[in-house]
Amino acid sequence: MIGDVTRAAIRRAASTFALGLAALAAVSLVSLWIGLDSAPTAFLYLIVITLLSLVSGFLPAFLLSVLAVATLHLLFVSPTRSSEILGVLDVVGLSAFLAVAAVVTQLVSRATRGVRQAELRAHLLDLTHDAVIGFDMDRRITYWNRGAERLYGWTAAEAMGRFGSDLLQAGFLDLSDDVTGSARERTGFWQAEDLHTTREGRRVDVALRYALERDESGRPVAVLVTANDITERKQAEDALRKSEERWRAVFEHNPIMYFMLDRVGTVISVNPFGAEQLCYTVEKLVGRSVLDLFPEADRETALDYLADCLAHPGETRSWELRKIRRNGTLLWVRETGRAVRTAADDVVVLVVSEDISQRKHTEDELRASEARFRILVDHASDAFFLQDERGIVDVNRQACESLGYTRDELIGMPATDQFRQRLSTGENPITYEIPLRRKDGSEFPVEVRARMFQAEDEQKFVIALARDITDRKQAERALQEAQAVLTHATRVTTLGEVTASFAHELNQPLAAIANNANACRALLADGCKELDELREALAEIVADTERASAIIERVRALAKRSTPEHAKLRLGDVVNDVAALAAAEAAARHVAIRTDVPSDLPVVLGDRVQLQQVLLNLVVNAMDAMASVGDEARRLEIRGRLDVEDGRTVVTIRVEDRGMGLQPEAMNRLFEPFYTTKTQGMGLGLAISRSIIEAHGGRLWAEPNQEKGAVFAFRLPAAQAEETT
Amino acid sequence: MSEAEATVFVVDDDPSVRRSTERLVRSMGFGVRAFATGQEFLYFIAAERVDGPACLVLDIQLPGLSGLDLQRELARIGALIPIIFLTGQGSIPMSVRAMKEGAVEFLTKPVRSRDLLAAMRAAIAGDRVLQEERREVASVRERYARLTPREREVMAHIVAGLLNKQIAGELDASERTIKFHRAHVMKKMQAESLADLVRMAARLGLEPPGATAPVPEDR
Numbered sequence: 001m002i003g004d005v006t007r008a009a010i011r012r013a014a015s016t017f018a019l020g021l022a023a024l025a026a027v028s029l030v031s032l033w034i035g036l037d038s039a040p041t042a043f044l045y046l047i048v049i050t051l052l053s054l055v056s057g058f059l060p061a062f063l064l065s066v067l068a069v070a071t072l073h074l075l076f077v078s079p080t081r082s083s084e085i086l087g088v089l090d091v092v093g094l095s096a097f098l099a100v101a102a103v104v105t106q107l108v109s110r111a112t113r114g115v116r117q118a119e120l121r122a123h124l125l126d127l128t129h130d131a132v133i134g135f136d137m138d139r140r141i142t143y144w145n146r147g148a149e150r151l152y153g154w155t156a157a158e159a160m161g162r163f164g165s166d167l168l169q170a171g172f173l174d175l176s177d178d179v180t181g182s183a184r185e186r187t188g189f190w191q192a193e194d195l196h197t198t199r200e201g202r203r204v205d206v207a208l209r210y211a212l213e214r215d216e217s218g219r220p221v222a223v224l225v226t227a228n229d230i231t232e233r234k235q236a237e238d239a240l241r242k243s244e245e246r247w248r249a250v251f252e253h254n255p256i257m258y259f260m261l262d263r264v265g266t267v268i269s270v271n272p273f274g275a276e277q278l279c280y281t282v283e284k285l286v287g288r289s290v291l292d293l294f295p296e297a298d299r300e301t302a303l304d305y306l307a308d309c310l311a312h313p314g315e316t317r318s319w320e321l322r323k324i325r326r327n328g329t330l331l332w333v334r335e336t337g338r339a340v341r342t343a344a345d346d347v348v349v350l351v352v353s354e355d356i357s358q359r360k361h362t363e364d365e366l367r368a369s370e371a372r373f374r375i376l377v378d379h380a381s382d383a384f385f386l387q388d389e390r391g392i393v394d395v396n397r398q399a400c401e402s403l404g405y406t407r408d409e410l411i412g413m414p415a416t417d418q419f420r421q422r423l424s425t426g427e428n429p430i431t432y433e434i435p436l437r438r439k440d441g442s443e444f445p446v447e448v449r450a451r452m453f454q455a456e457d458e459q460k461f462v463i464a465l466a467r468d469i470t471d472r473k474q475a476e477r478a479l480q481e482a483q484a485v486l487t488h489a490t491r492v493t494t495l496g497e498v499t500a501s502f503a504h505e506l507n508q509p510l511a512a513i514a515n516n517a518n519a520c521r522a523l524l525a526d527g528c529k530e531l532d533e534l535r536e537a538l539a540e541i542v543a544d545t546e547r548a549s550a551i552i553e554r555v556r557a558l559a560k561r562s563t564p565e566h567a568k569l570r571l572g573d574v575v576n577d578v579a580a581l582a583a584a585e586a587a588a589r590h591v592a593i594r595t596d597v598p599s600d601l602p603v604v605l606g607d608r609v610q611l612q613q614v615l616l617n618l619v620v621n622a623m624d625a626m627a628s629v630g631d632e633a634r635r636l637e638i639r640g641r642l643d644v645e646d647g648r649t650v651v652t653i654r655v656e657d658r659g660m661g662l663q664p665e666a667m668n669r670l671f672e673p674f675y676t677t678k679t680q681g682m683g684l685g686l687a688i689s690r691s692i693i694e695a696h697g698g699r700l701w702a703e704p705n706q707e708k709g710a711v712f713a714f715r716l717p718a719a720q721a722e723e724t725t
Numbered sequence: 726m727s728e729a730e731a732t733v734f735v736v737d738d739d740p741s742v743r744r745s746t747e748r749l750v751r752s753m754g755f756g757v758r759a760f761a762t763g764q765e766f767l768y769f770i771a772a773e774r775v776d777g778p779a780c781l782v783l784d785i786q787l788p789g790l791s792g793l794d795l796q797r798e799l800a801r802i803g804a805l806i807p808i809i810f811l812t813g814q815g816s817i818p819m820s821v822r823a824m825k826e827g828a829v830e831f832l833t834k835p836v837r838s839r840d841l842l843a844a845m846r847a848a849i850a851g852d853r854v855l856q857e858e859r860r861e862v863a864s865v866r867e868r869y870a871r872l873t874p875r876e877r878e879v880m881a882h883i884v885a886g887l888l889n890k891q892i893a894g895e896l897d898a899s900e901r902t903i904k905f906h907r908a909h910v911m912k913k914m915q916a917e918s919l920a921d922l923v924r925m926a927a928r929l930g931l932e933p934p935g936a937t938a939p940v941p942e943d944r
């Protein structure tokens with residue numbers, strides 16, 4: 001590299017020297033041509049040498065000077081073209097020339113170098129990133145480098161000659177400042193920071209370095225200012241400062257304890273909060289062993305953790321321990337420790353310690369609460385099932401005991417389809433009855449009450465409570481049984497009221513049969529002379545037998561206990577049955593029963609015997625009601641008709657009497673059990689009748705008859721055409 | 726004494742009972758007339774004359790006019806016919822009342838044919854006797870009617886057991902006159918003996934002398 005530079009310099013020197021030679025030759029030829037003598041030629045040579053020295057260094061110019069002397073001697077000093085003869089005068093002249101040439105060359109060379117250096121300096125100032133501004137003592141700008149152009153936006157041409165304070169809107173060169181003044185006086189250098197305004201109006205923080213230039217007499221003549229944009233640095237400094245403040249605040253005031261420990265556990269540093277928490281001051285705590293901060297029992301564990309941290313520097317370890325305050329009270333802490341290598345190539349352990357006494361307390365409370373809750377759930381008399389969509393998640397003890405499974409066996413069992421299906425209806429909570437199967441295969445009925453809920457994590461659960469309702473079911477069955485017995489009993493009672501005349505009714509066909517049979521015997525004894533008579537008698541016997549058995553069957557059907565049926569039936573048939581049953585009694589009581597039931601009434605769904613019971617009860621009541629009125633008035637009418645109620649087709653049966661009628665106060669209590677206006681009877685007939693009708697989806701009511709007496713009526717919904725029996 | 730001469734009336738609202746009773750009675754050799762209601766029978770008995778002995782087989786429980794009502798009604802119009810009551814459910818008060826009113830028998834349905842036959846025979850026999858007696862009484866009354874008042878006085882004293890002399894004393898007449906009247910009375914009354922006359926007097930319901938002679942009942 002250096003060789004290259006040298007070669008380039010030599011080459012340039014050689015080329016300029018060649019140029020000088022050419023110029024010297026040209027001048028010599030011109031001088032010879034026009035016949036100039038040595039003196040003017042010497043001047044011309046001197047000019048050439050001076051010019052050459054301007055473009056090249058001293059050496060080529062000097063060499064050319066020597067050549068110029070030689071040329072003068074050979075061509076222009078007499079005798080011409082002779083080199084041997086050299087007069088004293090010539091020698092003096094040539095020497096003077098050479099001296100002049102040397103001096104000129106030297107002067108030119110020095111001057112040229114000075115100019116070059118000045119240019120280079122200026123160029124360097126331009127290259128620097130800093131803004132460099134020069135002022136005279138009038139504060140006018142005399143220099144403005146590229147850096148200044150970049151920083152402020154003003155070009156050098158624009159800035160030169162302006163007052164710096166005007167241009168940059170700043171207190172430039174305020175030399176009155178005492179602090180800078182003394183430094184200025186002493187050294188001629190000083191520094192300042194200021195806020196300058198750029199051409200675009202932007203404010204920039206600048207760091208300024210001033211240099212005062214003085215003349216030989218020490219008078220200040222100019223000021224050179226270097227300006228650096230420190231806006232970003234300022235911001236960074238600001239940010240750093242704030243960050244430091246924050247971190248300091250964090251360290252000192254965060255409600256977390258920070259400890260720095262040395263290798264053996266001595267506290268090197270602690271934050272004020274940490275000290276305060278443990279009832280120490282920072283000063284008192286620093287230098288103590290950290291083991292003093294742990295209760296006796298936990299010290300070994302604490303040491304283990306410290307050793308673990310030291311064994312794995314850079315790795316974080318966490319633990320929960322109890323710490324002891326200076327006053328002896330304990331607190332639970334969660335600590336995170338890490339061994340860190342310091343600059344001094346030592347190891348410290350940084351420990352962050354958080355008071356978790358509250359959390360521990362809450363946890364303990366929670367555990368206790370959970371335990372209590374578990375007791376509550378386990379000792380509940382209902383079986384609890386917690387389920388998610390996959391199946392059983394948890395159960396209580398009662399669930400295990402009632403089903404004969406262990407808890408582990410039950411957990412994970414799939415939820416029943418029925419259960420899921422019911423929950424999918426969206427009804428929440430739901431209650432239903434279902435049989436549960438024990439492990440041994442036996443079943444028992446339960447009432448389940450289930451509620452779906454979402455846990456905090458959005459997962460859906462169902463809590464189901466199952467209550468054993470075996471006893472209730474048995475009670476229900478017993479009640480139904482008792483109800484059936486009671487219904488039957490009242491039926492038989494009602495029947496008894498009409499079958500007082502039942503014997504008479506049955507006696508009729510029996511009497512006829514006996515008569516006919518006896519007649520037959522007599523006819524036979526007579527020698528079978530009247531066969532037609534005999535045949536007729538036998539036919540009548542058959543007919544009366546059937547008649548008798550029909551009567552028996554009618555009563556038997558009503559008297560027997562049977563499970564209620566739910567079959568399609570015509571209420572007209574029921575009316576006819578009852579009219580037949582009551583006929584004898586009605587005759588005995590001189591009551592005329594008239595029925596008026598259209599044959600085209602729609603069928604209803606029901607139990608024939610129960611409906612007969614209801615109607616018979618109403619008929620007997622009606623006859624009782626007419627006991628005290630005259631024979632002529634004892635008319636009882638049973639009417640059937642089609643009605644529409646609430647948009648439904650219904651069949652109404654009315655039992656109308658002309659008896660005493662109903663007292664208003666009796667009207668309200670008629671259907672109450674054990675309410676009766678009769679001297680005999682339990683007062684259950686109407687109550688039972690109403691419950692039967694209501695069980696059939698109908699209703700039973702009483703109202704006054706138009707002129708006299710009362711009407712008892714019931715209404716049943718007509719069976720739908722598509723309903724099957 | 727053929728049973729065919731006798732007539733049995735049957736009143737029963739139940740057709741098959743009525744028909745079978747009719748048939749049974751006929752098979753026993755009686756003449757039978759059956760009626761569904763008491764009213765029908767009343768009309769019949771009022772309109773028709775019944776010859777020969779008869780009885781009524783009556784269902785006590787009849788719609789409308791009941792058996793007991795019919796019994797009372799028959800008595801009211803003087804139709805003295807023996808009644809055999811049939812009942813499905815015999816109650817003591819009912820039968821007592823029926824018997825008081827003159828019922829001859831009270832049978833419970835279904836009735837045994839032997840009982841019915843016996844009852845009917847008894848009733849008819851009774852009716853026959855009654856009818857004989859009624860005829861006898863009528864004849865005695867006819868003869869008695871032909872006696873003169875003096876003869877009736879004498880007869881009363883005769884049946885009272887007085888001797889002619891005593892009667893003469895009583896009636897302030899001669900013994901001879903009394904003897905004469907006595908012969909007339911015996912002749913007119915066709916009495917064969919004193920005892921016979923006494924029996925006739927009893928039939929006529931004659932009171933001892935001094936009492937007012939009652940008006941005999943008529944059928």
